[in-house]
Amino acid sequence: MITQEQFRSNFDVAGKRLFFNHAAYSPISRPVVNAINEFFEHRQMGNPLAWNIAVDHMEGLRSNYGKLVGAPAERIAHMANTVSGVNVLANGLDWKAGDHILLYVDEFPSNVMPFLNLKDRGVEVEFISAGDGRVTPELFEAALKPQTRLISISSVQYLTGFRADLKNLSELCHSRNIIFSVDAIQSVGVVPTDVIASGVDFMAVGGHKWMMSPLGTGFLYVTEELQSRLKLVHRGYMGHVNPIDFGNFDQELSPNAQRFELGAFNASGMVGAEKATELLLECGIDSIFRHVRKLIGQFEWGLDELPFKTMYQFEENEQSSICMFSHNDASRNEAIFQSLSASGVNISLRGGGLRLAPHYYNTSDEVDQILALLKGSS
Numbered sequence: 021m022i023t024q025e026q027f028r029s030n031f032d033v034a035g036k037r038l039f040f041n042h043a044a045y046s047p048i049s050r051p052v053v054n055a056i057n058e059f060f061e062h063r064q065m066g067n068p069l070a071w072n073i074a075v076d077h078m079e080g081l082r083s084n085y086g087k088l089v090g091a092p093a094e095r096i097a098h099m100a101n102t103v104s105g106v107n108v109l110a111n112g113l114d115w116k117a118g119d120h121i122l123l124y125v126d127e128f129p130s131n132v133m134p135f136l137n138l139k140d141r142g143v144e145v146e147f148i149s150a151g152d153g154r155v156t157p158e159l160f161e162a163a164l165k166p167q168t169r170l171i172s173i174s175s176v177q178y179l180t181g182f183r184a185d186l187k188n189l190s191e192l193c194h195s196r197n198i199i200f201s202v203d204a205i206q207s208v209g210v211v212p213t214d215v216i217a218s219g220v221d222f223m224a225v226g227g228h229k230w231m232m233s234p235l236g237t238g239f240l241y242v243t244e245e246l247q248s249r250l251k252l253v254h255r256g257y258m259g260h261v262n263p264i265d266f267g268n269f270d271q272e273l274s275p276n277a278q279r280f281e282l283g284a285f286n287a288s289g290m291v292g293a294e295k296a297t298e299l300l301l302e303c304g305i306d307s308i309f310r311h312v313r314k315l316i317g318q319f320e321w322g323l324d325e326l327p328f329k330t331m332y333q334f335e336e337n338e339q340s341s342i343c344m345f346s347h348n349d350a351s352r353n354e355a356i357f358q359s360l361s362a363s364g365v366n367i368s369l370r371g372g373g374l375r376l377a378p379h380y381y382n383t384s385d386e387v388d389q390i391l392a393l394l395k396g397s398s
């Protein structure tokens with residue numbers, strides 16, 4: 021068990037910048053940097069066991085990913101980013117001309133482009149809108165067609181912070197024989213996640229945001245049933261039962277999700293990601309989420325005293341670790357963003373609004389400092 025204070029002490033950025041931009045990317049902690057350096061020492065010194073060491077870390081990371089989403093490690097495959105995972109799904113299914121996919125109109129392109137690429141196979145992609153930002157099961161239900169085969173949604177929307185009702189969406193999908201896929205980069209590592217309880221068929225997640233991991237790390241989760249329907253579009257050697265039996269071309273694919281892995285892998289990134297996810301698991305994702313929600317609550321109260329407002333009013337079970345806010349005169353947001361950046365505050369300007377995204381090492385005092393800077397800039 022790691023306390024919030026202990027976790028914060030691992031971050032050199034703490035006390036130097038007001039870093040509240042984890043929905044874009046995270047700073048990495050000192051233990052993560054140390055673990056990567058230690059691995060590079062093995063490479064630097066030509067340690068003949070470096071490959072085995074890397075494989076051990078890869079398997080340790082696979083197990084951590086499983087714990088973060090409530091899945092057995094066998095259902096996890098390493099991927100370089102979210103979009104690589106989505107491509108495994110989009111390209112692996114046996115589409116027929118006329119098949120229909122439903123997406124939300126403001127998805128991040130990683131959850132759109134792989135599906136648009138199916139146009140030359142006759143697959144129709146349709147986008148639903150949500151006036152108030154609530155991407156609900158009802159909106160999808162109203163847009164279903166007999167030909168709908170897949171719905172893919174972000175667990176948390178990057179432009180609004182809306183958290184989707186995965187359980188009800190999966191029930192809707194399964195009642196119509198529709199595959200339910202989730203881009204969960206904006207929630208895994210900060211929002212408690214249980215893929216089995218929520219009935220997700222497929223999930224793709226990148227590591228560099230809430231999992232506080234190096235770029236080029238991430239994973240996919242896939243159920244055994246859906247995996248059996250996915251053709252391997254790319255086939256390497258790491259996805260076989262004995263990857264180092266190089267001369268054996270007749271060997272079987274791994275029965276696990278590992279079959280989607282290809283060749284030599286991002287070992288240094290995975291070493292860092294293993295340490296980063298281990299730290300998050302030791303903090304406990306429930307504690308992390310409670311903490312960031314408390315910080316966002318404090319921030320929203322503070323905004324009430326200023327000429328600023330939150331842009332979306334979501335119910336408690338729709339809230340996430342992202343808070344979108346705006347000056348009452350939205351045309352001033354860009355100048356305010358620049359002024360905060362110059363004062364050492366990292367947040368994002370997204371869709372004309374300002375996006376605050378705290379993680380577990382951020383503090384209430386830091387929130388007060390940002391509010392004071394906002395007061396000064398307004």
Ligand SMILES: Cc1ncc(COP(=O)(O)O)c(C=O)c1O
Nearest residue numbers: 101102103128130174178205226
């Ligand atoms: C919802 C969402 N999906 C995916 C990504 C990133 O995708 P990838 O991991 O493919 O780079 C982002 C942000 O960069 C995002 O906000």
